[in-house]
Amino acid sequence: MRPIAALCLALGAPVWAQWIHYPTAGIPRTPDGKPKLSAPAPRTADGHPDLSGIWDIEHNRPCPPVGCDDMLIGQEFLDIGWSLKGGLPYQPWAVALQKKRAAAGAVDDPGSNCLPTGIVKSLTTPLLRKFVQVPGLLVILSERSTEFRQIFTDGRALPADMNPSWNGYSTAKWEGDTLVVQSAGFRDDGWLDRKGSPLTEAAKITERYRRPNFGQLEIEITVDDPKAYTAPWTVTLKHHLLPDSELLDYVCLENEKDLPHVRGK
Amino acid sequence: MLRVAVAAAIGALALTTPLAAQWLKYPTPGTPRTADGKPDLTAPAPKTADGRIDISGLWEPNGLYIGNIAKDLKADAVPLTPWGAALYKHRQDTASKEDPTGWCIPGGVPRSDAVPYPFKIIPAKGMVMILYEAVHSYRQIFTDGRPLPKNPNPTWQGYSIGHWDKDAFVVESTGFNENSWLDNGGHPGTEQLHVIERFRRKDFGHMNIDITIEDAQAYTRPWDLTLPLRLVPDTDLLEYVCNDNNKDLEHLVGK
Numbered sequence: 001m002r003p004i005a006a007l008c009l010a011l012g013a014p015v016w017a018q019w020i021h022y023p024t025a026g027i028p029r030t031p032d033g034k035p036k037l038s039a040p041a042p043r044t045a046d047g048h049p050d051l052s053g054i055w056d057i058e059h060n061r062p063c064p065p066v067g068c069d070d071m072l073i074g075q076e077f078l079d080i081g082w083s084l085k086g087g088l089p090y091q092p093w094a095v096a097l098q099k100k101r102a103a104a105g106a107v108d109d110p111g112s113n114c115l116p117t118g119i120v121k122s123l124t125t126p127l128l129r130k131f132v133q134v135p136g137l138l139v140i141l142s143e144r145s146t147e148f149r150q151i152f153t154d155g156r157a158l159p160a161d162m163n164p165s166w167n168g169y170s171t172a173k174w175e176g177d178t179l180v181v182q183s184a185g186f187r188d189d190g191w192l193d194r195k196g197s198p199l200t201e202a203a204k205i206t207e208r209y210r211r212p213n214f215g216q217l218e219i220e221i222t223v224d225d226p227k228a229y230t231a232p233w234t235v236t237l238k239h240h241l242l243p244d245s246e247l248l249d250y251v252c253l254e255n256e257k258d259l260p261h262v263r264g265k
Numbered sequence: 266m267l268r269v270a271v272a273a274a275i276g277a278l279a280l281t282t283p284l285a286a287q288w289l290k291y292p293t294p295g296t297p298r299t300a301d302g303k304p305d306l307t308a309p310a311p312k313t314a315d316g317r318i319d320i321s322g323l324w325e326p327n328g329l330y331i332g333n334i335a336k337d338l339k340a341d342a343v344p345l346t347p348w349g350a351a352l353y354k355h356r357q358d359t360a361s362k363e364d365p366t367g368w369c370i371p372g373g374v375p376r377s378d379a380v381p382y383p384f385k386i387i388p389a390k391g392m393v394m395i396l397y398e399a400v401h402s403y404r405q406i407f408t409d410g411r412p413l414p415k416n417p418n419p420t421w422q423g424y425s426i427g428h429w430d431k432d433a434f435v436v437e438s439t440g441f442n443e444n445s446w447l448d449n450g451g452h453p454g455t456e457q458l459h460v461i462e463r464f465r466r467k468d469f470g471h472m473n474i475d476i477t478i479e480d481a482q483a484y485t486r487p488w489d490l491t492l493p494l495r496l497v498p499d500t501d502l503l504e505y506v507c508n509d510n511n512k513d514l515e516h517l518v519g520k
Contacts, residue, residue: 025391025409052390114369114508116401134389136294139396146371146402146422150502156291165504247405249420253369253508 020246024053027243028214035243037215041177044133049177049211052133054247055239057126076237077124080193083235094198094228101196109191114252116147116166119183119205120192123219123237130247131217138172138179145252151181158184164201166190181207192223202227215241289501293322296498297469304498306470313388318432318466320393321386323501324494328381334448335490342488349453349483356451362519364446369507371402371421373445374438374460375476378492385502386464393427393434398502406436413439419456421445433475434464447478455482470496 028039042050057074081088090098101108111117117125127143136154151170162169162185172181183205190199203225210218217239224232297308311319330336335343345353356363366372372380382399391409406427417424417440424440438460445454463475472494479487 020414022411116504116506132387132389132392132394134387137387139387139389139394141394141403141405148396148401148403150396154294159289159291163503166506167504249418249422251370251421254421 020248021244022246024243024245035215035241037213037241037243039214041211041214046135048174049179050133051131051138051179051209051211051217053217054128054130054242054245055217056128056242057124058238058240071126073126074124076193076235077121077126078194080120080124080197080235081233084233088197088233089230090197091228091230097198098196101191106194106196109194109196110166111191111194114145114256117144118166118186118190118192118199119149119168119170119207120199120221120223122147122149122167123221123239124193127250128242128245128247141247143247143250145250153179158182164188168203168205177210179209181205181209183207198225198228199223200225200227215243217241289503290499291501293498293500304470304496306468306496306498308469310466310468317429318434319388320434320464320466320472321388323383323385323497324472325383325497326379326381326492326494330379330490330492331376331381331449333450334375334379334452334492335488338488338490343452344485344488346481346483346485349480352453352483353451356446356453359519361446361449361451364449364451365421365444366400366446366449366507369400369511371400373421373441373454374404374423374425375462375474375478375492376445376447377402377404377422378462378474378476378494379448382505383497383500383502396502398505400507401505413437419443423458423460430463432465436460436462436464438462453483454478454480457482470498472496 026042028036030036044050059072059074061073061075063069075082106112111121122129122140122142122144125144129143130141132139132141136152138151138153140149140151142148149167149170151172153172155173156171158169158171164187165185166187168183168185170181170183172179184203186199186201186203188201191197192199203223206222206224208220212218219237219239220234221237222232222234223229295311297305299305313319377384377397380399382397384398385396387394387396391407393406393408395404395406397403402422404422404425406425408427411426413426414424419442420440421442423438425436425438427434427436429435439458441454441456441458443456445458446452447454457480459479461477464472465475466472474492474494475489476492477487477489478484
């Protein structure tokens with residue numbers, strides 16, 4: 001069991017060892033000073049929910065019998081479709097590719113190679129991410145490899161002809177209290193999870209972000225990739241706020257020791 | 266010529282996206298324009314609602330300083346200690362083959378102010394973010410009044426706090442690790458490195474960063490330099506992944 005965690009991520013900074021303690025401004029607190037995470041979600045000056053904050057994944061995977069490892073991986077990190085009855089609706093070639101990737105020990109997982117993980121996996125990695133919402137833009141700062149993602153909220157459309165990239169290009173608009181993010185422009189060789197579920201250039205991803213209260217963030221992800229899947233599919237991630245801390249410096253490529261183990265050399 | 270010069274100048278960075286190929290075209294809101302619709306880069310600097318100079322935007326160093334951040338200074342203006350001088354000489358003698366950015370490690374401060382790829386300055390509540398295209402990294406500069414941590418975990422990017430001093434945004438950074446390179450040439454920084462950057466936007470299209478370097482292990486006294494930036498209108502950051510097909514390491518062989 002242990003190798004799963006060890007191999008998935010070069011672990012420099014276990015989540016619960018976040019050593020930066022700095023009170024996050026604007027957090028409602030109980031009389032004893034603890035964050036009151038059930039308080040209403042904050043709002044920006046324009047009245048929309050403010051998604052800003054440091055968000056941690058749902059800890060929905062039990063520790064293995066040998067005990068908890070140094071980082072708690074969520075189910076969706078290993079298998080983005082784990083909550084779907086029957087799993088993901090792979091096209092025949094896509095399930096063949098997924099099985100081939102898994103059988104090879106996920107050696108070509110971009111994450112294991114310190115490459116960007118793409119927008120879905122960056123929401124399932126057990127490392128933290130910080131949302132910063134400013135007028136016209138939502139920025140996601142990831143602890144992992146100091147990556148960032150820009151989601152434009154200034155009304156622009158997706159470009160007509162996008163340079164294929166790991167993160168694609170994202171624009172969003174508010175529908176009531178839900179931020180609806182549309183993304184496209186992905187590379188053809190994406191990985192959505194550790195088992196190797198593919199993502200192709202044909203993909204369009206819709207994310208619906210909702211902050212039901214101060215401490216919770218719900219992210220409904222719909223992947224529409226007709227090249228890899230026979231039908232669009234939807235999963236929901238439930239993140240929780242990590243108050244009074246800060247992102248740590250995580251440089252995947254620094255003193256990287258994972259890959260030789262992944263490759264079995 | 267420009268692209269060749271830039272490529273040669275930055276050398277130690279893996280080039281996947283030449284500047285000239287910035288393909289994202291989107292008119293930057295709030296940009297003053299001349300009668301023919303072009304950005305008026307000599308218009309006055311914009312101001313925020315509270316009357317301060319607004320330094321936000323996509324900015325680009327000019328590429329002339331990444332090889333030697335002290336290029337404009339007289340030779341004796343960089344007060345290396347004997348230890349610092351020996352390390353700098355070693356890095357020069359070995360053609361910077363130990364440069365961490367060859368392994369796609371973030372360049373740190375103030376080196377990131379000199380890498381000729383765009384970076385985006387975004388003020389937010391309690392902090393100013395800088396998103397860097399090169400090596401796809403970011404810095405958080407806290408402006409919520411917190412002090413610098415007394416015993417920070419040493420990192421490549423350090424820990425930064427900022428405040429406004431009249432029209433300058435003043436950033437103070439410490440908490441660097443022992444292996445800082447201030448430029449491709451290898452001007453050293455150690456765990457004692459303390460950097461002050463003063464971002465001064467002169468007009469709509471131009472900004473200077475006045476920088477003070479202090480590091481008692483590497484330099485006998487604080488020293489100063491200025492790096493110029495130009496605004497890049499009507500485009501945005503591209504995705505730059507240094508270690509995707511990195512070909513630099515095979516060239517970083519020393520002499």
